[in-house]
Structures are given as C-alpha cells and as structure tokens.
Amino acid sequence: MAAIELRGLTKVYPGGVRALDALDLVIPDGEFFALLGPSGCGKTTLLRTIAGLETATGGSVVIGERDVTGVQPGGRDVAMVFQDYALFPHMDVTDNIAYPLRIKKVAKAARQAKAAEVGARLGLDHLMDRRPGQLSGGQQQRVALARVMATQAQAFLFDEPLSNLDARLRLEARTFLKKLQRELGVTTVFVTHDQAEALAMADRMAVMEAGHIRQIGTPAEVFQRPANTFVAAFIGSTPMNLLDGVVRGGTLEVAGCALPVPTSAQGLLADGEKIVYGVRPEYNAYASEPAEDALGGKVVIMENLGASHLVTLDVNDVLVQAIVPEGREPAIGEQGWAVPRRDRALVYRDGELVAG
Amino acid sequence: MTRFVLGRIGFSTLIAVLLAFFTLPLLWLASAPLTSDPTYKVSVPDFTWENFQTILEHPYALPSLYNSLVLSVGTALVVVLLAALAAYALSRVHLPGRDVLLYVLLLLSSIITGTAAMVPLFQLAVDLQLIDSQFGLILILSGGLLPAAIFMLKDFMDATPKSYEESARVFGATPLQIVRHVVVPLVRPGLATIAVWSVANVWGNFLMPFLLLRDVEKQPAAVIMYTLYTEGGQANLRLLSTFGLLYSVPVVVMYLIVSKKYGFRFHGGIKR
Structure with a gap:
C-alpha cells in the first residue's frame, strides 16, 4: 500500500497540446480517489502517466516515497484496469487472472492456486475455464478486478471501470467496487466522466478541466461548495x-x-x-x-x-x-x-x- | 417472362462454359495419371497404377518433392518470424515516413524475385557463396516475400487493440514477452495466412531454384517437372500428369487443414 504524489506533473503531446499543466496532487494511502471531468480534460492522460504508459514532459510521480517518473510501467508496482478490461481473449479466466504472476515467474501450481483464491472471492469459481468472450460484461469486469488483485500491487488504477456496463449493472458494480476497495484498503485512483459515479464512490475527488485541476475535495465539499462555476455546472444530476x-x-x-x-x-x-x-x-x-x-x-x-x-x-x-x-x-x-x-x-x- | 427465362438460360450457359474451361484441366490431372497412355484429351481412365510405379522409381522425383518441402517450409519459417517482428514494430512505433517505406519495399519486392533481378541476384549469390545452397535459396526467397508479408501482417497488428499490450506492460511484461504471450496468439490467423501464402509461393517457384541450384539432387519438384521428357524430346505425359498430381496434393491438403483450423475468426467479444 502506498500514497501517490504528483509534483508539477506536465504532459505536452507532440504538436503542442498541453494535456496536463503542472498538476500537484497528493492521494493518501488507502484512499479511493476519483478523477472527474468532461472528455478531453486530461483525466485519462493523468491516469496513464501515473501508470507509466505516458511519459511525463515535466514534474514527477512519487508512489510510496519512491520517485517512479522515469521507471517503466512494469516497475512501478501499480495495477491497472482498462476501460475495455483488456482481458486476453485467447486465455481462459484462470490464465488471465494468473498472468501477472506468470510474468513474475511464480510456479504454475502456485499461480493457479492464487487465481482460484482470488476468483472465488469475486464469485468467479464456476467460470474459471471460460474464455472472456463467453462472459457477460459484469463478469468480464470482475475478472479484470481479480487480475489486478492477484498482482498485490501498491496502487490500483481504474480507467472508466463502469462505462462498459449497462445502466442497471452499473449501479450494482458501483456498490460492489466501493465495498471491495474498502476491504482491500489499496490506494485506488479511478477515472470517470460521470459525476454521479464519482460522488457515489470516491473518498475524495479531483474535478479537471483542460489539463488543470479545478477543485479537489470530498464529494460533499465538491457538491455543496463548488469552487468555481465550471465545477458548479459540472457536478449534480440537475444542473445548478x-x-x-x-x-x-x-x-x-x-x-x-x-x-x-x-x-x-x-x-x-x-x-x-x-x-x-x-x-x-x-x-x-x-x-x-x-x-x-x-x-x-x-x-x-x-x-x-x-x-x-x-x-x-x-x-x-x-x-x-x-x-x-x-x-x-x-x-x-x-x-x-x-x-x-x-x-x-x-x-x-x-x-x-x-x-x- | 420469356425474356427472363431466356436471360436465365443464357446466363447459366455462360457459367457452364466458364466452369468447363477451368474444370477440364483439373479433370485431366485426375484421370491422366490413371491412364496407361494419356493424351491431351480427357478420357475415361483404365485405372492403372503403372504410372505411379514409374514415378516412384524415378531417381529425382520423390527427393525433389522433399526438396520442395524443405525450401517452402524453411522460407515460411523465416518469413513468418521476421515479418511478425517487423510488422509489430512498424505497427506500434511511429517512424517518420513509415508508410512510404512500406510501399517502396512492397514495390521493390515484386522486382526482387522476378526476372528483372535475375542477373544481379545470381552475381550476389556467387559472391556470397550461396550458389547451389538450399539455405542461400531460402534466404533469397524470403527476401522476396518479406515486404508483402510485413505489409499484410501489419494490417492484422493494426487491428488488435493496444490495450491488451498496455495491460501486459503494466504487469511488467517485456516487449518480447508481450509478443509471445499476447500479440502472436491474437494475430495467429494472420500468421497462418502468411505461412500458407509463403509455402504456396515457394512451392510454385521455378525460376529461382532453376537459377541458383546446380545439383539436380537439390532441385525442387517445380524444376524436376521440367525435366520429364521422353528421349525424343516430347513431353512425357504419363510421368508429367502423375508427377503433377503428386505435386499439387500437398498444397491442397495444407490449404484445407489451415483453413479448417484457422479460418478467419477472431476471439474476444468486447464491445468497443
């Protein structure tokens, strides 16, 4: 478990688009943190920069007191759930969950045991030898969650974890995800464009616009006292x-x-x-x-x-x-x-x- | 109504004629080997195995089929391996002028194993002491097939979502692990296509082995076929038809197997 600290983080894409502009952010250990904003505001870029899939143009990323700005994604000890879950279609559920352990050269028997254990915890026991293509959206999401749990990483990063689920399932998954995060106590950053999702799940959240953070606070603070008219207009199911x-x-x-x-x-x-x-x-x-x-x-x-x-x-x-x-x-x-x-x-x- | 019926009749007749045009040679290939004295006409065979007997006794016929196998499988292996790595890199890394490079390569490749480059290739093979070597021939044939193979495979690679690889990267997989564990299984139908295409290409290539191999014992079937003449210099139809049949069977079998196993399907089921 570890805190995440961003100092003056800047990302400029070739062509001059400033996706992130000198961001400072501290996410304490064990927090469930939401990055919220309209599309194109840089929230996914921020998440990918924490993961190491994008290289920062300036500033630094510190995970658990370790500066990982120049470290490859695999060396940062974070695990990520992608928007499309990125489950390997040619592997069954067991192999998918066990894949991070395979990379870490864990023996086959040990990693299958671990996959079975994590899978059972997420209610996937009867699906372990299916392929991702044979699973429903909700089941695929749980496999993706099981896979990051198997890594025992310092921090979890979720990119729009609920956006591929249909509306009804989304509410269930929301509750499930929040409960799971609380039980695991792993620092988790998730990206969403749905303000209701951020308000419902996050311990704290950052509202972003055009590469800047416009407000950081608990959902209650952000809802009751939006720091500016952008946040005021963006938050709330009926606009202010x-x-x-x-x-x-x-x-x-x-x-x-x-x-x-x-x-x-x-x-x-x-x-x-x-x-x-x-x-x-x-x-x-x-x-x-x-x-x-x-x-x-x-x-x-x-x-x-x-x-x-x-x-x-x-x-x-x-x-x-x-x-x-x-x-x-x-x-x-x-x-x-x-x-x-x-x-x-x-x-x-x-x-x-x-x-x- | 009458016009419609006449039209249908006319259309069917045209199709029948076209079909016959393409079927007759195949029929000949099926019947002539079983006939004791075949001509250029398709005739009802008298079911003799004598022609097969003769081919089996021919000193170069069966070894040449083996040579064809070595050359085509060897080339397919080299092409699939190198094309997969190159196509992956070209698909994922943005190089300035990448597409131009690919098109130029594709253009040049049609020249390389073609007649136009015969002399320089021969010269090159002599200088590199690759003349009369099956290994050397495999390299040259691979060189000719690679650009088109890379071009085709890059399309397959482009079509696979990047998130699979990024996911593996975050778990700490090295680029080679990503290729082995994720990319290769995903583009397997593409790799199978390239392999079949390479084998078929080399199997039917006459010019390159004819030029670059001296020893008749190293020659593939396509070249040996050319030597099947009677003492009088006439085409030996009995041997030619029988050998032709033996020569085409492996390719057809390979095609059927690969198409059954890999026929174009894509795993997955993710909404995007």
Whole structure:
C-alpha cells in the first residue's frame, strides 16, 4: 500500500497540446480517489502517466516515497484496469487472472492456486475455464478486478471501470467496487466522466478541466461548495442555477428579484459588484404562495424525477429550477416562488467562489 | 417472362462454359495419371497404377518433392518470424515516413524475385557463396516475400487493440514477452495466412531454384517437372500428369487443414 504524489506533473503531446499543466496532487494511502471531468480534460492522460504508459514532459510521480517518473510501467508496482478490461481473449479466466504472476515467474501450481483464491472471492469459481468472450460484461469486469488483485500491487488504477456496463449493472458494480476497495484498503485512483459515479464512490475527488485541476475535495465539499462555476455546472444530476446578479446595498439583485447575501459571502461583497448567484435546485424550496427573499415566476416546465419533480420557473425571462417533493406539484402556468436556502446559496465573482 | 427465362438460360450457359474451361484441366490431372497412355484429351481412365510405379522409381522425383518441402517450409519459417517482428514494430512505433517505406519495399519486392533481378541476384549469390545452397535459396526467397508479408501482417497488428499490450506492460511484461504471450496468439490467423501464402509461393517457384541450384539432387519438384521428357524430346505425359498430381496434393491438403483450423475468426467479444 502506498500514497501517490504528483509534483508539477506536465504532459505536452507532440504538436503542442498541453494535456496536463503542472498538476500537484497528493492521494493518501488507502484512499479511493476519483478523477472527474468532461472528455478531453486530461483525466485519462493523468491516469496513464501515473501508470507509466505516458511519459511525463515535466514534474514527477512519487508512489510510496519512491520517485517512479522515469521507471517503466512494469516497475512501478501499480495495477491497472482498462476501460475495455483488456482481458486476453485467447486465455481462459484462470490464465488471465494468473498472468501477472506468470510474468513474475511464480510456479504454475502456485499461480493457479492464487487465481482460484482470488476468483472465488469475486464469485468467479464456476467460470474459471471460460474464455472472456463467453462472459457477460459484469463478469468480464470482475475478472479484470481479480487480475489486478492477484498482482498485490501498491496502487490500483481504474480507467472508466463502469462505462462498459449497462445502466442497471452499473449501479450494482458501483456498490460492489466501493465495498471491495474498502476491504482491500489499496490506494485506488479511478477515472470517470460521470459525476454521479464519482460522488457515489470516491473518498475524495479531483474535478479537471483542460489539463488543470479545478477543485479537489470530498464529494460533499465538491457538491455543496463548488469552487468555481465550471465545477458548479459540472457536478449534480440537475444542473445548478447560475444567475447573473448585481450587489445593491445589503441585498443581491438577481433576475429582477431581491435576495439576501448568502451566509458564505457575508461581508465579502462590494456595492455595485457584478456577481453570479448559484443555488442548486435541491436547495431551492418551492412555494405556491408569495414568499420573502424568493425568485417568483411562472411555472413553464415540470420534469418527473421519480420521488420528486424538477420545476422550471420563468423569472423575468430567466429560467430558475427548484425541486418539489411528491404530492405538491404545481400546474404549468401557475405562479410559483423558489426560495433559496441562505446557507447553501453561493456567490461567484469572475467564476470563482466568494467565501471567507 | 420469356425474356427472363431466356436471360436465365443464357446466363447459366455462360457459367457452364466458364466452369468447363477451368474444370477440364483439373479433370485431366485426375484421370491422366490413371491412364496407361494419356493424351491431351480427357478420357475415361483404365485405372492403372503403372504410372505411379514409374514415378516412384524415378531417381529425382520423390527427393525433389522433399526438396520442395524443405525450401517452402524453411522460407515460411523465416518469413513468418521476421515479418511478425517487423510488422509489430512498424505497427506500434511511429517512424517518420513509415508508410512510404512500406510501399517502396512492397514495390521493390515484386522486382526482387522476378526476372528483372535475375542477373544481379545470381552475381550476389556467387559472391556470397550461396550458389547451389538450399539455405542461400531460402534466404533469397524470403527476401522476396518479406515486404508483402510485413505489409499484410501489419494490417492484422493494426487491428488488435493496444490495450491488451498496455495491460501486459503494466504487469511488467517485456516487449518480447508481450509478443509471445499476447500479440502472436491474437494475430495467429494472420500468421497462418502468411505461412500458407509463403509455402504456396515457394512451392510454385521455378525460376529461382532453376537459377541458383546446380545439383539436380537439390532441385525442387517445380524444376524436376521440367525435366520429364521422353528421349525424343516430347513431353512425357504419363510421368508429367502423375508427377503433377503428386505435386499439387500437398498444397491442397495444407490449404484445407489451415483453413479448417484457422479460418478467419477472431476471439474476444468486447464491445468497443
């Protein structure tokens, strides 16, 4: 087990594309860490650079106090699960799981015993002599996991481990993966473009954009207090309301309504300043009667989320969303008021969070 | 309607004629060896084994088939081994001008074992003392086949996902281990194709062994076939047909076996 430390890590592809720009990141021992970002943000490049499949242009990668920047992938003592699992199609499950041990010159009997043990732990006992082509997606994923477990590496790297599974299986696999990581206690970095996946599984996460880390924190921190409007817009299954506003005296003028300054930005705003007011639909209470400190408008769209509805209000030509619990759904065309929670609303200045 | 029927009849007749055109020589090859006095016509054989008897007693016939086997299998081994390594490297490493290099090689290769390069090749073989040596002949034949083999195999290599190899690399496999454990099994159908193609090519090559081998005992079947004449200088149809049959059987058998075993399929089942 080992911590992973990246110092000033830079990767420039031939042609001048800066995939990683002087990244600093410390992932403590045993942590389940998510790299989240839209496609092309450099998250997979970062993972591959940790694995050694890409050579860093600058900076260093330290795994367990050992600088491995110039070390070949095989010498870094990490194991990786690829997006397509990369199970060898010509080998059966046993041989696939035992392959890392074969490279380490472990005797055949010993490595088959180890494969059987790890396979049994992941519920693969009855599939050990099948070929990958004869397995379902979920089974293939477990074989890939068994294979990295057999390596007993210092750290695991998962590249979009769930993206090849269908939606239903993905939720099961998510729980399974989190439980497995907790039991093994191996430092694990995984890449995903699905914010829900990162929020659900990770102990901590980094949100990336264009080769930069825009925020590092626990899922709760990243969800409740996005450090900038990029993260605010990217995180959350319903996007955050980001509304242009102006500071007027002690209040904020947003979409023609007067709102109190959120707790987090208290005393940090100057009069007349242009800001962006951010509040998640989940933190907007909905009222069908006129309310104080609220954004009032006409209901234009209702979206069913299952146990609740997402209401979209037209507030003086600005769209504002709020969540309404079951049984209290307004009708389209009605007047409604979204009341932001003062302790959850946020203020952004020049795209960055205003906070003490 | 009538037009349609007439059209079908016309089409079928055309196909039948074409088919007969290609079938007759094969029929002749099947019947003539069993006939005691074959002519150029296809006739009902009288089922004599006499011709086979004569061929077995011929001093060079059977050894020449063995020579053909040595030359073709030797060349196939050299070609498959070298082409696999070269194609893998060319497929995975980005060299400036790689594709140009491949096309130029391919172009030149059609000249190398062709008539155009006869004289210089002969000269080269003499200088390197590779004349009248089966080993030398294998090297020269391999040289001629390699560019096309590399070209074909590179396509197979390009089609295998890189993640297999990267996965093996992260587990610590060396490049040679990756080739042995992962790449070769994955492109096995391609390797089989190249092997069959090389064997068939050498098996049918007349010019190179005729030029570069002196000793009649080292000559392959393709060259010996040329010597099967009667004392009068007439083609000896009895021997020619029988030897021709023996000569073609191994290639057909090889093709059937390889096609059955490796017929183009791809393992796996990963959605991508």
